[in-house]
Amino acid sequence: MPSLDDLKKRISSVKSTQKITKAMKMVAASKLRRAQENAEKGRPYSDKMNNIILNLSNSITDKENSPKLLAGSGEDKVHLCIVMTSDRGLCGGFNTNIIKKAKTYFQKILDAGKTLKIITVGSKGYDQLKRIYKENIIEKISFKESKYANYFDADKVGKIIIDKFEKKEFDVCAIFYNQFKNVITQIPQEQQIIPLKTSESEGSSSEDNYEFEPEEDEILSNLLPKNISTQIFKAMLENSASEQGSRMSAMDNATRNAGEMVDKLTIQYNRSRQAAITKELIEIISGAESL
Amino acid sequence: MSEHFNIEIVNPEKSFLSKENVSEVVIPAFEGEIGILKDHIPIISFLKPGIIKVFTGTEEENYYVEDGIVEFKDNSLSILTSSIFNLKDIDNNHINNSILEAEKELSKDEIDDQKRFLLNHKVEVLKSLSIN
Numbered sequence: 304m305p306s307l308d309d310l311k312k313r314i315s316s317v318k319s320t321q322k323i324t325k326a327m328k329m330v331a332a333s334k335l336r337r338a339q340e341n342a343e344k345g346r347p348y349s350d351k352m353n354n355i356i357l358n359l360s361n362s363i364t365d366k367e368n369s370p371k372l373l374a375g376s377g378e379d380k381v382h383l384c385i386v387m388t389s390d391r392g393l394c395g396g397f398n399t400n401i402i403k404k405a406k407t408y409f410q411k412i413l414d415a416g417k418t419l420k421i422i423t424v425g426s427k428g429y430d431q432l433k434r435i436y437k438e439n440i441i442e443k444i445s446f447k448e449s450k451y452a453n454y455f456d457a458d459k460v461g462k463i464i465i466d467k468f469e470k471k472e473f474d475v476c477a478i479f480y481n482q483f484k485n486v487i488t489q490i491p492q493e494q495q496i497i498p499l500k501t502s503e504s505e506g507s508s509s510e511d512n513y514e515f516e517p518e519e520d521e522i523l524s525n526l527l528p529k530n531i532s533t534q535i536f537k538a539m540l541e542n543s544a545s546e547q548g549s550r551m552s553a554m555d556n557a558t559r560n561a562g563e564m565v566d567k568l569t570i571q572y573n574r575s576r577q578a579a580i581t582k583e584l585i586e587i588i589s590g591a592e593s594l
Numbered sequence: 595m596s597e598h599f600n601i602e603i604v605n606p607e608k609s610f611l612s613k614e615n616v617s618e619v620v621i622p623a624f625e626g627e628i629g630i631l632k633d634h635i636p637i638i639s640f641l642k643p644g645i646i647k648v649f650t651g652t653e654e655e656n657y658y659v660e661d662g663i664v665e666f667k668d669n670s671l672s673i674l675t676s677s678i679f680n681l682k683d684i685d686n687n688h689i690n691n692s693i694l695e696a697e698k699e700l701s702k703d704e705i706d707d708q709k710r711f712l713l714n715h716k717v718e719v720l721k722s723l724s725i726n
Contacts, residue, residue, distance in 0.1 A: 344608035351604060351672050355638060355665050454606040454676060513667075516625055516639040525640055526663060529676075536606050 307579065310572040314565060321561035327393065328554035335486070335547035341451065342483060342540040349537040352530055356499070359523050362513060370520060372465075372527040375498030376474045381418040383473035383497075384408065385464070387480040387538055388428030389546045390447045395553030397481060397489065397546055398427045404491040405479045409436065420473055424460060424539075452539040454532070461532030468497060480538035481545035487552055489545040496534050499527070599632045600670040601648060603657070603678060610678055611657075613650060619671060620647040621664055636667045641675065643716035656681040658723065660716065681723075689724045693717055 305313075360373060386405045388398045412419050421440045423429040429443045442463065446456045464476060476497035481489040515522060601619055603611040619630045622644025628637075641662040648655045662675030679688075699705065700713050 341607065345606060347602070347609050348604045348606050348674060351665070351674055352663075355663060355672075355674075358665075359638065457606070458676075512636065514635055514637040516623060516628075516637065522638060522640060522663075529663075533606065 304575065307572065307575060310568060310575065314568045314572060317561050317564050317568065321558055321565065324554045324557040324561060328551055328558060331547045331551040331554060335544065335551055337451070338540070338544040338547050339483070342544045345537060345540045349533050352526075352533050356523070356526060356530055358513060359519055359526070360499075362519060370524045370527055372468065372497055372531070373499050373523060376471065378474045379417070381420060381473040381475075382412050383420045383422065383464070383467065383476045385422050385424060385460070385476065385478040385535070386428045386432065387478060387542050388423065388425035388431075389542070390426050390445055391546075392427060393553065394546050394550035395556075397549035398431065400489070400491045401479050401481055402428065402431045404493060405432075408477070408479070408493060409439075422463070452536070452543045454536050457536030457539055458532045460535045461528065464497070464531055464535075465528050478535065478538050480542045481549075483541050483544040483548060486548040489549055492538075494534070494538070496531055499530070597632050601673070602670065603646075603673045603675065605675055605678055611648075613648070616648055616650050616671075618649040621673070622646065622659070623664065630666055630671060632669060634666050637664070639664050641673075642712055643719050645681070645719070646673070646678075658684065658719075686724055689720050693720045693724070696720070
């Protein structure tokens with residue numbers, strides 16, 4: 304049975320923890336609004352980009368000679384995985400979910416006897432993956448300094464990927480991130496960016512006869528590297544919205560749990576206080592009786 | 595029938611400009627300037643550094659772009675670009691800085707011909723801007 308003093312200390316410590324989680328929740332909520340706005344504003348760009356590429360790739364007749372970024376290197380031996388996580392913790396299952404998704408993918412690749420290479424974006428992902436996949440991680444990138452996801456950072460990652468692809472360091476590239484659905488739900492996503500999968504987003508009319516200036520393949524080879532940066536950027540935007548959303552609900556839970564704990568501790572405190580008083584009273588009364 | 599069509603300029607961060615009553619747009623496409631009017635045939639092209647002119651009625655707006663992709667289809671023009679500025683918003687300082695940067699890039703040895711061409715062109719456009 305803890306003493307009254309101990310209980311008092313615990314109550315005040317839980318209360319101050321609650322204050323912190325509450326503050327973090329508020330901060331996350333306001334950041335979430337911003338991140339969500341950014342994610343929504345960024346969507347038209349990546350959607351349009353996708354559309355144009357789709358139209359272009361449909362009108363390419365000579366599939367064999369289409370750019371490598373679209374068609375792939377023709378092999379399927381080395382997989383590069385870009386695992387995008389946050390730089391900060393205390394955001395519930397956000398990072399764990401991405402890692403879990405990525406790990407199942409890694410396992411599949413390793414089981415098939417293929418080579419696995421990993422680039423982690425965000426320090427949390429690196430921390431969680433280094434234990435098992437240390438020798439697979441070829442690069443870790445972190446954007447701790449940037450306050451918000453920006454295109455400049457995404458472009459940097461994109462350039463690294465393209466550089467490695469041109470050096471033939473990998474054949475297939477996939478990115479992992481959390482797609483923001485709402486505050487409570489974020490869906491971990493696995494998206495293949497090299498070679499580009501166009502079939503999934505079919506539906507837009509491909510019958511338009513476009514005039515191209517310059518030639519299709521020249522436009523494509525110019526566009527595809529940009530598309531990779533764009534996809535990375537989109538993932539970063541979705542991720543940052545997801546991170547804030549996840550943190551908000553995690554901190555909301557924590558605040559509520561702390562409240563429950565305070566209630567429970569307060570009851571315990573009152574009970575033991577009352578018990579102490581009763582005990583003292585009994586002692587006095589029985590002392591008086593014995594006189 | 596009105597002679598207007600839609601234009602949407604987007605950069606990765608947001609939708610930069612969206613208008614529905616544009617009568618003519620002149621874009622600095624890769625192989626020369628293109629003027630686009632209503633019912634232009636579908637076209638996809640990409641941009642080199644230059645000025646986008648947007649005409650709405652009697653008004654004219656000018657934007658400086660460095661690169662981008664243009665798509666015109668069903669009377670709506672989409673321009674995707676990662677660097678665009680309204681000419682009203684950029685000052686000479688900014689222009690001069692960009693010129694210096696581009697010239698620095700030009701002095702490097704490893705750039706290929708296409709890049710050299712684009713950079714030369716960029717410097718040219720920027721210089722003509724700073725005179726005005």
